[in-house]
Amino acid sequence: MAEESFGRHLVAVIGAGPAGLFASRLLATNDIHVVLLNRDIIPGGLAEYGIYHDKYKMKEGLRRQFQQILDLPMIDYYGDLTIGENGDLSLPELRALGFQALLVAVGAQGTKWLGLPGENLMGVYHAKDLVFHYNLLPPYGTRDVPIGKRVALIGAGNVMLDIAHWLIRDIKVDEVVSVVRRGPNDVKFTKEELKLVVRNLDLAKFESEMVRMQPIADAVGQNVNDAKEYILSTLPKSLEPISNTRFYFDFLVSPARILGNDQGYVNGLEVENTTLVCAEGEVQAQRLGTNRILDVDTVIFCIGDKVDESFGLPVRKNAFVKHPNPIYPMDGLSFEAYDPDLNRPIDRVFVAGWSREASNGLVGVARKDGENGARAVLEFLQTAPRLVDPDSILDELTVKLKRLNKPIIHKSDLLKLAEAEAIEAAKFGLPAYKFATNDEMLAAMGLI
Numbered sequence: 001m002a003e004e005s006f007g008r009h010l011v012a013v014i015g016a017g018p019a020g021l022f023a024s025r026l027l028a029t030n031d032i033h034v035v036l037l038n039r040d041i042i043p044g045g046l047a048e049y050g051i052y053h054d055k056y057k058m059k060e061g062l063r064r065q066f067q068q069i070l071d072l073p074m075i076d077y078y079g080d081l082t083i084g085e086n087g088d089l090s091l092p093e094l095r096a097l098g099f100q101a102l103l104v105a106v107g108a109q110g111t112k113w114l115g116l117p118g119e120n121l122m123g124v125y126h127a128k129d130l131v132f133h134y135n136l137l138p139p140y141g142t143r144d145v146p147i148g149k150r151v152a153l154i155g156a157g158n159v160m161l162d163i164a165h166w167l168i169r170d171i172k173v174d175e176v177v178s179v180v181r182r183g184p185n186d187v188k189f190t191k192e193e194l195k196l197v198v199r200n201l202d203l204a205k206f207e208s209e210m211v212r213m214q215p216i217a218d219a220v221g222q223n224v225n226d227a228k229e230y231i232l233s234t235l236p237k238s239l240e241p242i243s244n245t246r247f248y249f250d251f252l253v254s255p256a257r258i259l260g261n262d263q264g265y266v267n268g269l270e271v272e273n274t275t276l277v278c279a280e281g282e283v284q285a286q287r288l289g290t291n292r293i294l295d296v297d298t299v300i301f302c303i304g305d306k307v308d309e310s311f312g313l314p315v316r317k318n319a320f321v322k323h324p325n326p327i328y329p330m331d332g333l334s335f336e337a338y339d340p341d342l343n344r345p346i347d348r349v350f351v352a353g354w355s356r357e358a359s360n361g362l363v364g365v366a367r368k369d370g371e372n373g374a375r376a377v378l379e380f381l382q383t384a385p386r387l388v389d390p391d392s393i394l395d396e397l398t399v400k401l402k403r404l405n406k407p408i409i410h411k412s413d414l415l416k417l418a419e420a421e422a423i424e425a426a427k428f429g430l431p432a433y434k435f436a437t438n439d440e441m442l443a444a445m446g447l448i
């Protein structure tokens with residue numbers, strides 16, 4: 001009998017966000033035994049804990065798809081288990097167990113600070129602190145996040161608009177200013193998200209910003225009227241406002257310093273004026289050396305994320321380093337982890353999703369990336385015989401996990417949790433219910 005006709009291929013997928021889950025499905029449906037390891041109790045990553053909290057229909061649809069994936073018998077799930085240098089298991093420990101390949105899909109969990117004076121003042125946040133808070137990711141969900149009355153949001157992407165949405169429609173602050181280093185032609189948000197808050201936009205201020213922008217945009221070949229049309233075309237189908245929050249854009253400014261009072265709270269944001277220049281085939285912001293101060297008491301960075309430096313893989317340009325000349329490229333992209341100092345691939349380790357390219361696109365993009373990462377793993381596995389005794393690796397993993405002396409979440413536990421959440425939702429007449437702490441979830445699953 002040929003060696004390939006018995007035994008199994010065994011792969012560890014680290015991270016059960018969209019990239020890791022869809023990668024696991026592709027592997028499992030190709031007869032690969034997948035061990036899916038996830039930091040959070042609940043799978044879904046940013047689909048569960050990033051997507052805006054009241055998008056119930058979208059979240060429910062995704063949860064159903066994720067459940068169908070977990071229902072596949074070839075996938076084992078281990079939740080509440082962090083891999084990394086400061087985690088429950090390190091990447092080298094996991095590799096040493098003998099998995100034939102490891103696909104890293106842990107998203108971009110690091111924080112991209114700019115190193116500006118005043119970043120440690122009270123009232124300075126990174127968007128993820130607040131996104132995780134309103135989406136009830138433990139331990140962020142129960143953290144106090146005091147927000148002032150006048151809030152500066154750095155950046156002009158969809159995350160900025162999600163935070164603006166929360167500040168305008170939930171918290172109802174006095175003012176929200178989006179601080180944009182380039183101009184209105186370079187905003188990255190979609191109309192769909194702008195529609196939810198555009199009725200709070202200060203139109204007079206917007207118009208004066210457009211007049212100020214016109215000659216600067218003209219000089220780099222941009223048409224301000226296109227940008228104006230993009231933004232104002234959202235008004236007819238916009239959501240009714242429910243607060244008096246003044247929302248406005250301040251274009252052509254880059255954050256320089258955050259000012260604080262004697263008690264260590266933010267009381268201003270110093271910004272440097274910029275202009276637009278064409279360089280390397282794109283429109284870039286160029287600092288002008290002149291500064292001014294915005295009268296704000298809260299500053300929130302919405303500038304994208306980077307991967308966790310303590311995960312155990314080399315990091316460049318906010319993401320884990322990939323092999324520059326991949327052996328198993330998919331769509332021309334590399335999914336193979338690489339050590340740039342030693343100039344060699346990291347044996348058996350692959351990366352996908354926001355771990356491969358931080359803050360890149362929607363769930364659909366992460367799904368495609370995860371699936372392509374899985375295809376690269378499948379090609380690699382064609383060079384490796386099936387394992388004769390994969391169960392010994394699983395047994396060894398179980399022994400290691402037992403030594404952690406904490407509950408590890410399995411698929412059957414997740415079903416119990418979903419039942420408990422449904423009961424709570426029905427009790428309070430809510431479209432969905434989430435426990436805000438790990439202890440409440442563990443209790444609901446009968447694990448403590």
Ligand SMILES: Cc1cc2nc3c(=O)[nH]c(=O)nc-3n(C[C@H](O)[C@H](O)[C@H](O)COP(=O)(O)OP(=O)(O)OC[C@H]3O[C@@H](n4cnc5c(N)ncnc54)[C@H](O)[C@@H]3O)c2cc1C
Pocket residue numbers: 014015016017018019020037038039040043044045046047050051052055081082083084087105106107108109131159162311352353354355360361362363364365366
């Ligand atoms: C605020 C926000 C709102 C968004 N809203 C939308 C939207 O409305 N619609 C849309 O289509 N897209 C939206 N997106 C984009 C979408 O969420 C991402 O494209 C997608 O979730 C990225 O998938 P991923 O699997 O690469 O990473 P993640 O979703 O970040 O998943 C990473 C997974 O890895 C696990 N993990 C992390 N570290 C470790 C570790 N050390 N060990 C083990 N496991 C680990 C986490 O628990 C998590 O389950 C939004 C993104 C953000 C930031």
Ligand SMILES: NC(=O)c1ccc[n+]([C@@H]2O[C@H](COP(=O)([O-])OP(=O)(O)OC[C@H]3O[C@@H](n4cnc5c(N)ncnc54)[C@H](OP(=O)(O)O)[C@@H]3O)[C@@H](O)[C@H]2O)c1
Pocket residue numbers: 114154155156157158159160162181182186187188189193254255302303304305359360361362
């Ligand atoms: N509802 C949704 O569908 C939804 C919600 C949230 C997120 N997402 C998706 O998630 C991904 C990430 O979104 P994101 O908003 O985090 O990232 P993003 O779209 O890349 O936007 C980041 C913003 O931050 C600015 N920025 C970056 N570095 C900066 C710096 N050093 N100084 C000043 N400004 C800086 C960028 O300006 P420059 O352009 O000048 O670099 C840009 O305006 C996107 O694909 C987004 O569409 C989707």
